[in-house]
Amino acid sequence: xxxxxxxEPRRKRSPxxxxxxxxxxxxxxxxxxxxAFFAVFAVDLPDTSRLYDVKRQPSVSxxxxxxxxxxxxxSQYAPPIDLDRLPPYVPKAFIxxxxxxxxxxxxxxPWGIARSQIYNMRHRGEGGPLRGGSxxxxxxxxNLFLTPNQNYRRKAQELILAVWLEAKFSKKQILxxxxxxxxxxxxxxxxxAASQRYFNKPAAQLTLGEAALLAGIMKxxxxxxxxxxxxxxxxxxxxxxxxMAEANFITEAQRDEALRTKVRVNPVLANQRAxxxxxxxxxxxxxxxxxxxxxxVVETTLDLPLQASAEQAVQAGVAAAKSSGVEQAAxxxxxxxxxxxxxxxxxxxxxxxxxxxxxxxxQAGSAFKPFVYLTAMEAGRTxxxxxxxxxxxxxxxxxxxxxxxxxxxxxxxxxxxxxVNTVAARLASEVGTANVASTARRLGxxxxxxxxxxxxxxxxxxxxLEMAQAYAPFSNGGAFARGYGIERIRTxxxxxxxxxxxxxxxxxxxxxxxxLAYMVQMMRGVIAGGTGGRAQVPGYDLAGKTxxxxxxxxxxxVGYTGGFVTAVWVGKDDNxxxxxxxxxxxxxGIWKAYMTQALPRLKVQPIPGGDFVPDPPSAIDAIIxxxxxxxxxxxxxPPPSEFDEPPxxxxxxxxxx
Numbered sequence: 280x281x282x283x284x285x286x287e288p289r290r291k292r293s294p295x296x297x298x299x300x301x302x303x304x305x306x307x308x309x310x311x312x313x314x315a316f317f318a319v320f321a322v323d324l325p326d327t328s329r330l331y332d333v334k335r336q337p338s339v340s341x342x343x344x345x346x347x348x349x350x351x352x353x354s355q356y357a358p359p360i361d362l363d364r365l366p367p368y369v370p371k372a373f374i375x376x377x378x379x380x381x382x383x384x385x386x387x388x389p390w391g392i393a394r395s396q397i398y399n400m401r402h403r404g405e406g407g408p409l410r411g412g413s414x415x416x417x418x419x420x421x422n423l424f425l426t427p428n429q430n431y432r433r434k435a436q437e438l439i440l441a442v443w444l445e446a447k448f449s450k451k452q453i454l455x456x457x458x459x460x461x462x463x464x465x466x467x468x469x470x471x472a473a474s475q476r477y478f479n480k481p482a483a484q485l486t487l488g489e490a491a492l493l494a495g496i497m498k499x500x501x502x503x504x505x506x507x508x509x510x511x512x513x514x515x516x517x518x519x520x521x522x523m524a525e526a527n528f529i530t531e532a533q534r535d536e537a538l539r540t541k542v543r544v545n546p547v548l549a550n551q552r553a554x555x556x557x558x559x560x561x562x563x564x565x566x567x568x569x570x571x572x573x574x575x576v577v578e579t580t581l582d583l584p585l586q587a588s589a590e591q592a593v594q595a596g597v598a599a600a601k602s603s604g605v606e607q608a609a610x611x612x613x614x615x616x617x618x619x620x621x622x623x624x625x626x627x628x629x630x631x632x633x634x635x636x637x638x639x640x641x642q643a644g645s646a647f648k649p650f651v652y653l654t655a656m657e658a659g660r661t662x663x664x665x666x667x668x669x670x671x672x673x674x675x676x677x678x679x680x681x682x683x684x685x686x687x688x689x690x691x692x693x694x695x696x697x698x699v700n701t702v703a704a705r706l707a708s709e710v711g712t713a714n715v716a717s718t719a720r721r722l723g724x725x726x727x728x729x730x731x732x733x734x735x736x737x738x739x740x741x742x743x744l745e746m747a748q749a750y751a752p753f754s755n756g757g758a759f760a761r762g763y764g765i766e767r768i769r770t771x772x773x774x775x776x777x778x779x780x781x782x783x784x785x786x787x788x789x790x791x792x793x794x795l796a797y798m799v800q801m802m803r804g805v806i807a808g809g810t811g812g813r814a815q816v817p818g819y820d821l822a823g824k825t826x827x828x829x830x831x832x833x834x835x836x837v838g839y840t841g842g843f844v845t846a847v848w849v850g851k852d853d854n855x856x857x858x859x860x861x862x863x864x865x866x867x868g869i870w871k872a873y874m875t876q877a878l879p880r881l882k883v884q885p886i887p888g889g890d891f892v893p894d895p896p897s898a899i900d901a902i903i904x905x906x907x908x909x910x911x912x913x914x915x916x917p918p919p920s921e922f923d924e925p926p927x928x929x930x931x932x933x934x935x936x
Contacts, residue, residue, distance in 0.1 A: 337571040338466065339564060341557050343583040344618075344766070350557040353571070357471035359459040362451055364483050369470070370454055371528040372487075372494035376519045378415040379526060382450060386416045386441035416441040418497075419457045463493060464500030477505060479545045487529065487537040491519040505544050507629055516542070553586050555624030555634050560764045567768060567777045574771035580618035580764050588876035589621035596869035597626050597849065604831075604857035605865050608849045609635035610873065611747040611762070615755030615842030619744075619764045621877075633852070640726055640740035641850060644862065645698045645810075646826025646835040647737035649753070649798060650719040652695055655706045656794035657718070662692035662801050666702045673732045678704040695801045696809030698825060700736055707735030721789050723749035723761060737826055746837050747846040753798055753822065754839035756887035757790035792891045799889035806838065813867040814838055816875050820885040823870075825862030832856050836866035838874070841884040845870055845877075 338353040362370060374381045413421070420440035444453055463473035470493065474482040478489055485493070495515030496503050505512040517538065524534040560579055564571070593608045612621040624634035633639070668686040671678065678700045686699065694702035707715050715735065716728040726741050728734060744762050751760035768777040790798070802822035805811040810825040814836060823838025832854055837846040847866040850857065 337574050339561065339571060339575045339577060340771075341553075341560065341577045341579055343553075343579060343581045343586075344620075345583070346578075347583050349553045349579065349581060349583065351466060351476065352557065352561055353466055357469055357475060359455070359469070360471045360482055362455045362458070365458075365470070366483070366485060366487075366490070368487050368523070368529055368533075369482065369485055369490045370458065371526075372490040372519055372523060373415065373458065373497065374454075375522040375526050375528055376494050377418070377497055379522075381415050381454070384414060384416075386414065386438070386443075386445040413437070414441065415457050416444050416453055418461070419453060420444060422460055422462070423456075461497065462500055463496050464504050465506065477544055478542075486540065486542070487520075487533060488516065488540050488542045491516040491523070491537065492542055494519045505542075513542075552583070552590065553581055553622070554628040554632075555636060556581055556586070556619070556622035556764065558632065558634060559622065559624075559637055563765060564768060567765065575776075576769050576771060577765060578767040578769075580620060580766055581622065582620045582880075584880060585612065585621045585877050586623075589623050589873050592869050592873035592876075593623045594626055596865060596872060599868070600849065600860060600865040602858075603860050603865070604851065604855075605849045605860055606851045607635060608847065608866075608869060609639070609743045610845065610847050610869065611636050611743045612843065612845040612873075612877070613747045613751055613760065613762045614844075615751060615758070615760060617748060617751065617760035617762050618766075619762050620843075621845070621873075622744075622764070631852075635743070635848065635852075637742050637744050639848075639852075640742055641833045641848060641854075642737055642828040643739050643741050643746065644737035644826030644828040644833060644835060645700075645703075646746060646824050646837050646862065647719070647739055647741075648695065648698065648703050648735070648826075649750070649802065649824055650722065650724075651703050651707045651710075651715050651735050652691065652801065653722075653790065653794060653798050654710045654715045654718045655691070656797045657791075658710050658714075660691055660706075661793075662690060662797050664691045665689075666691055666694055666705070668694065668699050668701050671701050671705055673704060673708050676704075676732050678732075678736060692801050692804060695824075696804040698805075698810050704732060704735045708732060719749065721759075722752050723759065737828065743846045743848050746835070746848075747844045750823075750837050750839055750844045750846065752790045753795070753802065754844050754886060755842050757788050757792075757795045758786040759789045760786075792888065793893035795888045796891035796893070799886050803886075803889070810861075810863045811836060811838065811867055813863055814871045814874075816871060816878060819874075819878050819883065820889070821874075822886060822889070825867065827861040827863075830856040831858065831860050834860045834862045834864075834866050836862050836870045838867075838870055839886070840874075840878065840881075841886045843877075843881055843883055845874060847873075 338351055340351050341349040343349050417437050420437050420443075423440075448456070458470040460469055462468055463470075463477075465473075465476050467473040467476040471482045473493055473496075474480055474485055474489070477493070478485070492505055492512060492515075495512060495518070496505075498515065502508060503512045503515050520529075520534045520537055523529045524531050529537075556579070560577065564575065564577060568575075589610050589612065593610055597605050597608050607625055608623070609625065610621065610623040611619065613619050622636055624636040624638075625631050665688060667688050668680070670685065680700050685701070686693070686697070689699070689702075691702070691706075693699075712730040712732065712734050716730060719728060719739075724739075724741055724745050726739070726745060728739050731738065748760060748762040751762075752758055763779060765777070766779050767775060769775045799822055802824055803820075805824055806814050806821050811823050814821065814823060819840055821838060821840050823836060826835035826837070827833070833848065833850045834857070835846070835848050837844070839845070847870045849860065849865045849869070
């Protein structure tokens with residue numbers, strides 16, 4: 280049998296053949312992977328025809344009464360700017376810090392993605408920000424077409440869209456789109472809008488330092504805001520400048536010069552002035568004209584110089600009284616027509632956006648007593664009516680004075696000036712707490728008013744705005760004046776959507792003579808020689824009332840001159856007691872500091888109606904009911920001298936001051 284021929288051994292591939300073979304194999308598998316990748320992630324890609332669509336929330340610009348810009352809310356877009364119009368260092372600042380290899384990659388940077396994933400794995404669980412490794416093109420794809428959700432599907436779609444952008448547009452066009460559409464914080468979209476909002480200048484005039492500051496914002500618009508986080512933003516801008524020098528985009532001399540040059544942020548943003556007021560009127564815009572569909576301009580009643588003085592007085596006053604436990608304050612000024620001229624809802628808006636001028640309701644203390652005394656004046660008493668400061672018991676309630684002592688026989692004028700509790704409680708009992716509540720509502724108190732005897736001493740929760748508007752009739756000759764902040768709302772093109780002056784109607788008189796003159800004269804005494812002495816500003820006709828609640832939880836001073844009222848409150852947000860802080864010290868001090876600056880600007884007149892002299896009463900008019908002390912015929916029936924129910928709350932007992 281013949282031997283079978285052995286098979287010839289397979290020849291080994293040469294290195295070149297092996298390279299070609301494995302390249303083809305990997306290429307085939309790569310094509311298969313790419314087909315599968317696109318099949319999985321490209322099926323629900325967004326419509327790229329929306330590339331040039333701009334959908335945004337319209338901006339609302341708020342102006343003070345003189346036309347000065349207070350704030351801008353909503354989104355701000357500016358016309359797209361050509362890259363060639365920008366200084367060369369502006370786009371280079373973004374490339375240096377966001378995507379050093381921008382001019383060399385095709386939409387994504389594999390090494391950057393790998394580095395970011397390694398960093399994230401090493402630092403996962405540390406609580407710090409993770410790195411995304413996205414190129415400028417990927418960021419543009421995300422901003423234009425995708426949501427900010429952090430998941431692998433979105434990242435895959437971001438990569439696909441980035442490649443599509445690179446294939447469709449030049450590097451210059453992509454960078455131009457990016458700078459014109461990216462979000463810079465503070466409601467600004469695009470480099471032009473950001474330059475206008477942060478620096479109040481066109482982007483074509485940006486300095487190197489300003490460009491570095493804007494480029495630094497990209498890492499996190501809120502975290503690196505030059506308004507809310509000044510130091511962090513400055514450190515980030517420094518990093519940008521060093522990166523630019525390292526990439527040879529600028530020289531070291533240019534970098535050092537930029538570091539020495541101070542960057543000044545738009546003072547409207549930097550000061551965050553009138554932000555509590557802007558929040559207050561911003562909510563009203565939607566009520567008055569509906570949800571904006573185009574850019575709006577809101578003309579307000581605020582007086583920016585007065586606002587600056589008010590904010591300074593509040594901050595300084597709280598700082599000075601910090602050792603006494605004062606933590607917060609609010610201040611509201613309105614004129615005789617009800618225009619809100621200054622509005623401070625707290626010490627620091629950036630630290631707390633809770634608005635204590637309108638959102639907080641705190642007990643008024645003795646600042647509520649003028650409504651008791653006005654009711655008594657309207658019922659026939661006068662400032663010189665004799666009363667007695669002595670122990671009194673109403674039902675189960677026994678109000679006491681702060682000093683624990685009693686003055687004996689005094690006049691109503693003295694009782695109000697010295698904030699005597701027993702007299703106020705007796706007067707409220709005699710004229711009826713329901714009538715006192717009616718008086719307070721008539722003048723402008725809108726919060727619920729409980730009718731227990733303690734309401735006479737201010738066991739009523741109110742806001743500073745309410746107190747200011749309720750005191751306004753004392754300042755303007757007796758007319759009702761509801762506080763308001765919006766004069767006019769118009770579109771950016773000038774079409775008026777709302778005007779406060781249209782169909783306003785005649786002013787309603789809510790205090791008549793001689794009661795008005797009596798109240799003005801008595802409240803002048805509070806400042807001239809009573810508990811509000813610290814609020815004196817020489818040379819001006821001033822009147823007002825202090826207020827302090829039990830355990831020193833709240834302290835007030837509400838004062839006025841001719842046609843201008845300012846209410847000040849101090850306390851703590853958690854309603855805990857302060858250390859013997861009364862209305863006559865910290866609030867009166869803030870009031871004086873503010874009004875000392877405001878009064879010369881206002882050019883106020885004496886309080887109207889305060890010097891009215893009533894005719895002598897006729898014999899019939901002088902007949903007074905001996906039981907209630909009310910003029911006969913003034914009421915349909917005298918108020919009850921006793922209460923059907925015992926008082927439910929006793930928080931209104933307060934210091935005299």
